[in-house]
Amino acid sequence: MRFSYYPGCSLHSTGKEYGESTEATCQALGIELVEIPDWNCCGASAAHSLNHELAIQLSGRNLLLAQSLGLDVAVPCSACYHNLKQADEELKADADKRQELEQVVGIQFTGDVHVRHLLDVVYHEVEVDNIRKIVKKPLQGLKVVPYYGCLITRPPHKDSFDSVEQPQSMDRLLEVCGCEVRKWSYKTDCCGGSLSLSKTQIVVDLVTKLINMAKQAGAEYIITACPMCQANLEMRQNGANMPVLYFTEVLGLALGMKEISKWFDKHLVSTVELLEKIKS
Amino acid sequence: MSVFVQQYYLTSVSLFYTLYSMEKGFVKYIEVNKCLQCLKCTAGCPIALWMDYKPNQINRLIQMGDKERVLRSSTIWLCVGCQTCVTRCPMKIDISHLMDTLRQIAVQEKVSKEPNITMFHQLFLDSVKRWGRVHELELIGLYKLKSRQLFADMQLGQQMFLKGKLKILPEMAGQKDVQQMFKGCK
Secondary structure (H helix, E strand, O other), rough: OOEEEEOOHHHOOOOOHHHHHHHHHHHOOOOOOEEEEOOOOHHHHHHHHHHHHHHHHHHHHHHHHHHOOOOEEEEOHHHHHHHHHHHHHHHHOOHHHHHHHHHOOOOOOOOOEEEEEEHHHHHHOOOOHHHHOOOOOOOOOOOEEEOOOOOOOOOOOOOOOOOOOOOOOHHHHHHHHHOOOOOOOOOOOOOOOOHOOHHHHHHHHHHHHHHHHHOOOOOOOEEOOOHHHHHHHHOOOOOOOEEEEEEEHHHHOOOOOHHHHHHHHHOOOOOHHHHHHOOO | HHHHHHHHHHHHHHHHHHHHOOOOOOOOOOOOOHOOOOOOHHOOOOOOHHHOOOOOHHHHHHOOOHHHHHHOOOOOOOOOOOOHHHHHOOOOOHHHHHHHHHHHHHHHOOOOOHHHHHEEEEEHHHHHHHHOOOHHHHHHHHHHHHOOOOOHHHHHHHHHHHHOOOOOOEEEHHHHHHHHHHHHHO
């Protein structure tokens, strides 16, 4: 199965290990990712905060480029996913906006490209049973909580791939990797998103609550599917020593990939203990 | 509701609407006047604790036409767009989009109770305009410099840099199109 791939700015810098683990795991799972050539930033929170039309156009251009590839687009970053999805819905509904965008980019918008989160692609296209067959190292005893954050499930779309208040897709994927998935009520609570630099204390408070709740649930690791959530949870946890991993890294671990230590080296919270646990 | 109150209410709401419908296609029809004050938005809002007016209060202020207090609130800048209120509102009011809209009017009128947040968004867009993709090292550096918090997060920044998480050089892509978009969407 083939998808066009929109990594977004983070996966080339602060979330580099997410980008690398996404590419490696998808290859192992039989998903071919074709990176959209010349993709641009989706505008993140800044564009929709300051200029709505610009936000639609920035994201819309990437949709048009994916359309030229003729492939549905897989997006690993929840914020990019939300922006692209929003642009897609608005462009479908508004002929004027469509026209303005087409004039700039020079490609006709057909609306044929489906915007899908990477979690959705892995969960629904590969399916849990097929992953079970290729798991080499079941991660027995790895106590985790899945953290979906905001924009994977919210706002609900017509074609939402998971429940809005109680999503399960990552839970199932982690289970099939052999993890001990702990129940907690904070899987879709907010990490503070773009306030990390401008209102650091708010983010610290929100993250501290999440980390405490994860600990209370008996988790030793938090698993995310968004580079923003991961960065906030790791950067703003004030020495709580709670590693925050990407779900693609966990899949990579279970599939016995060799590149793992390269990804884990990039984390700000030490994952040495985890690597030793896996080896033993 | 007496006829007078009803009239006042409708006029102030429509006045406010005109204000932010000035730009073409700026606003999907946000039906703030449908708000029941059920407080589901505020109860679920992760940031409500820090806001000067809670989301439901912003709705009420809009209904009363109190533009000043709305545009000068910290609320419109602190909202992170987590979409919890949008998801739970029984009247399907898109509060998140409303907050975006209010921020944009506030920028037009040159008011902001949270200048650092406004500046961060602005610097982010500047970077996208320059390179087509955001250059995080530049963004963080400029923000720290301009907000005079040069030494906050210094250690963290160093650590990230050493781990190769902050690139020295920007990635450039689609600049021609992106710059044209910035020009067209002023």
